Amino acid sequence: MTDNQVGVGAADTAAPLVSPVPAIELHGVVKEYRVHGELVQAVKGVTLAIAEGEFFSLLGPSGCGKTTTMRMIAGFEDPTRGTVSLHGGDVTGVPADKRDVNMVFQSYALFPHMNVWENVAFGLRRRKTPEAEIKRRVGEMLAIVDLTGRERRRPRELSGGQQQRVALARALVNRPRALLLDEPLGALDLKLRQAMQTELKRIQREVGITFVYVTHDQSEALTMSDRIAVMNNGEVEQLAGPREIYERPATAFVAGFIGTSNLLTGTVDRVDDGCAVLALGDGGRVLVAGSAHAAGDTLQVTVRPEKITISAERPSGRVSAARGTVEDVSYLGTYTSYAVRLPEGTEVTVFQQNAFDSSTTAEPGDSVWLSWQPHHSFAIGS
Amino acid sequence: MSVKSAPAPVPPAPVPAAPAPARARSGGRWADRLLRIYAVLLLAWLFAPIVVMIVFGFNDTKSKSNVTWQGFTVKWWGRLGDYPELMTAVFNSVTIALLATAITTVLGTALGLAIGRYRFRGAGATNVVIFAAIASPELALGASLLSLFVSTGVQTGYATVVIAHVLFALSFVAITVRARVLGMDPSLEEAARDLGASPWTTFRLVTLPSIAPGVVSGALLAFVLSIDDFVITQFTSGPLTTFPLWIYGAVRQGVPPQVNILGTLIFGVGVVIAITHSVLARRRVP
Ligand SMILES: Nc1ncnc2c1ncn2[C@@H]1O[C@H](COP(=O)(O)OP(=O)(O)OP(=O)(O)O)[C@@H](O)[C@H]1O
Ligand SMILES: [Mg+2]
Numbered sequence: 001m002t003d004n005q006v007g008v009g010a011a012d013t014a015a016p017l018v019s020p021v022p023a024i025e026l027h028g029v030v031k032e033y034r035v036h037g038e039l040v041q042a043v044k045g046v047t048l049a050i051a052e053g054e055f056f057s058l059l060g061p062s063g064c065g066k067t068t069t070m071r072m073i074a075g076f077e078d079p080t081r082g083t084v085s086l087h088g089g090d091v092t093g094v095p096a097d098k099r100d101v102n103m104v105f106q107s108y109a110l111f112p113h114m115n116v117w118e119n120v121a122f123g124l125r126r127r128k129t130p131e132a133e134i135k136r137r138v139g140e141m142l143a144i145v146d147l148t149g150r151e152r153r154r155p156r157e158l159s160g161g162q163q164q165r166v167a168l169a170r171a172l173v174n175r176p177r178a179l180l181l182d183e184p185l186g187a188l189d190l191k192l193r194q195a196m197q198t199e200l201k202r203i204q205r206e207v208g209i210t211f212v213y214v215t216h217d218q219s220e221a222l223t224m225s226d227r228i229a230v231m232n233n234g235e236v237e238q239l240a241g242p243r244e245i246y247e248r249p250a251t252a253f254v255a256g257f258i259g260t261s262n263l264l265t266g267t268v269d270r271v272d273d274g275c276a277v278l279a280l281g282d283g284g285r286v287l288v289a290g291s292a293h294a295a296g297d298t299l300q301v302t303v304r305p306e307k308i309t310i311s312a313e314r315p316s317g318r319v320s321a322a323r324g325t326v327e328d329v330s331y332l333g334t335y336t337s338y339a340v341r342l343p344e345g346t347e348v349t350v351f352q353q354n355a356f357d358s359s360t361t362a363e364p365g366d367s368v369w370l371s372w373q374p375h376h377s378f379a380i381g382s
Numbered sequence: 383m384s385v386k387s388a389p390a391p392v393p394p395a396p397v398p399a400a401p402a403p404a405r406a407r408s409g410g411r412w413a414d415r416l417l418r419i420y421a422v423l424l425l426a427w428l429f430a431p432i433v434v435m436i437v438f439g440f441n442d443t444k445s446k447s448n449v450t451w452q453g454f455t456v457k458w459w460g461r462l463g464d465y466p467e468l469m470t471a472v473f474n475s476v477t478i479a480l481l482a483t484a485i486t487t488v489l490g491t492a493l494g495l496a497i498g499r500y501r502f503r504g505a506g507a508t509n510v511v512i513f514a515a516i517a518s519p520e521l522a523l524g525a526s527l528l529s530l531f532v533s534t535g536v537q538t539g540y541a542t543v544v545i546a547h548v549l550f551a552l553s554f555v556a557i558t559v560r561a562r563v564l565g566m567d568p569s570l571e572e573a574a575r576d577l578g579a580s581p582w583t584t585f586r587l588v589t590l591p592s593i594a595p596g597v598v599s600g601a602l603l604a605f606v607l608s609i610d611d612f613v614i615t616q617f618t619s620g621p622l623t624t625f626p627l628w629i630y631g632a633v634r635q636g637v638p639p640q641v642n643i644l645g646t647l648i649f650g651v652g653v654v655i656a657i658t659h660s661v662l663a664r665r666r667v668p
Pocket of ligand 2 (some may be wrong): 066
């Protein structure tokens with residue numbers, strides 16, 4: 001596995017590559033701001049290609065450059081270096097009103113002095129669409145977002161979810177070749193958020209256009225996206241499908257940012273049948289399948305909490321095994337979370353499903369064995 | 383469901399709640415009454431001169447000075463044209479105010495947008511100058527303008543008064559517009575651009591409607607400031623006479639009742655404008 005999966009070449013993914021020409025292509029894009037005379041790099045060389053019809057997410061912590069990247073695609077910012085292409089044509093330096101993409105703003109940015117109908121018709125009016133066609137398309141779009149009958153309302157007379165749908169309709173009615181959404185569900189409560197996630201996916205399938213979705217919510221990105229670019233500090237750390245991002249994080253940052261992850265460090269003892277073996281204290285060991293490491297290498301290995309099994313006896317077979325002491329047990333409904341301290345001091349989190357006849361119950365202070373399959377250990381790039 | 387559960391919570395609520403408001407009301411009664419008396423006194427104090435002005439427009443005065451009540455008449459209303467120079471002065475005041483307001487509104491809106499929106503070299507200095515223009519004494523402003531016009535050889539008159547009025551009203555428009563600009567979501571304009579609007583269309587359809595209340599307030603302020611300005615006009619008018627200047631000149635021989643009538647008319651227009659403005663303000667977009 002490569003350390004830095006930035007780029008067009010990330011083909012080992014679930015991307016529905018319909019068209020050979022990417023809908024959106026960033027090449028070596030850098031954005032610098034001058035803040036109080038000091039140069040700040042908000043985006044540090046991002047290269048990626050988004051396929052036609054794809055649901056693509058930019059995921060990362062606050063301040064990692066997601067919005068800046070999206071604003072360069074929309075045309076609100078010009079890259080300091082690098083190029084932006086839409087459907088094969090270089091649009092670097094082209095203003096926003098001349099680009100065939102539309103954006104849904106985090107604040108919705110609905111025009112407060114116009115009603116719902118006028119808001120949605122705004123884009124079509126600018127392109128001198130015939131009035132009869134505007135009438136038809138706006139009506140259709142309001143039906144899709146379930147706002148028929150609210151045409152005469154002003155934005156402030158709508159609920160947050162309704163405003164969000166107006167913003168979506170206002171962008172989609174223009175049939176852009178790509179839709180950019182900057183944390184569009186950020187202002188909604190959890191329930192509405194989940195309903196809107198399903199809704200957005202449905203609409204995307206229905207209209208079949210490319211969605212670029214900015215979020216800092218990992219579960220949102222995992223459930224909705226075809227592919228995800230995980231960003232950190234202005235760079236793309238990993239670009240892959242949701243399953244791969246979750247199961248095979250490429251860097252320690254990705255492992256830590258997506259879900260809960262355990263990080264173990266050790267030195268390769270020997271390589272056995274394509275499987276690196278790291279020795280842990282107290283007779284424990286970690287097997288890493290398919291790793292290209294040699295004896296003597298120091299490795300960082302991640303393993304997801306739900307892949308680990310707890311047992312009282314040392315497990316047999318070709319598995320990773322570690323001895324530890326239970327420090328904390330939290331019952332969380334569908335599963336129980338255990339915090340287990342290894343002899344070398346590392347704390348490991350373990351999730352055990354609360355099955356009907358759950359017998360593996362451990363108490364704080366118990367000495368237990370943890371085990372997991374070799375293919376659930378991942379060596380990550382440093 | 384809500385119908386059934388509705389009666390249940392209602393009865394217990396008033397029982398504990400009742401004594402508290404009663405006590406609060408008796409305690410607040412005196413404060414209420416004092417506040418009302420204070421408000422009435424304040425309004426009386428503010429309106430007394432205006433009432434006197436209006437009433438003395440109906441005074442059947444026999445002498446040149448119009449200071450003692452001598453009976454009711456409406457005859458002065460038919461004799462507004464007795465003083466042609468007064469009519470000219472009023473005409474000058476109104477046209478200067480309209481002209482200055484128009485120029486000030488355009489320039490002040492542009493200035494308000496600039497200082498509210500953009501960071502540019504000299505933005506800080508511009509802010510200081512704007513507040514300095516408001517804070518500086520009219521006397522100083524008038525005197526310095528006069529010396530500027532004299533030293534540059536500009537003939538003082540109608541044009542210089544308009545220039546002077548634009549100058550001192552500009553800051554007020556810029557400040558009211560800036561307040562609206564600062565309260566406006568900057569992504570509104572980006573959304574308009576994103577939807578295909580050119581910069582000019584964006585300004586016309588999105589920016590201007592958003593800042594309109596500030597522009598209107600600023601324009602009204604500019605008009606009111608211009609029409610009754612005395613000090614700066616005195617310095618910059620040369621041979622020109624405006625309504626306030628004419629009254630000042632007439633004080634020595636006694637102000638005729640026609641002045642009261644014209645004052646009443648101007649006041650009436652002001653009241654209409656103020657009412658219109660507050661009605662419009664109630665319909666403002668938040
Ligand atoms: N106009 C600007 N001037 C200066 N610095 C900026 C500007 N815009 C963004 N930055 C900086 O660039 C970095 C990336 O900002 P960006 O808005 O892209 O983050 P983000 O990933 O969208 O974060 P969030 O999740 O909080 O919205 C931040 O450190 C920010 O301070
Ligand atoms: Mg952002």
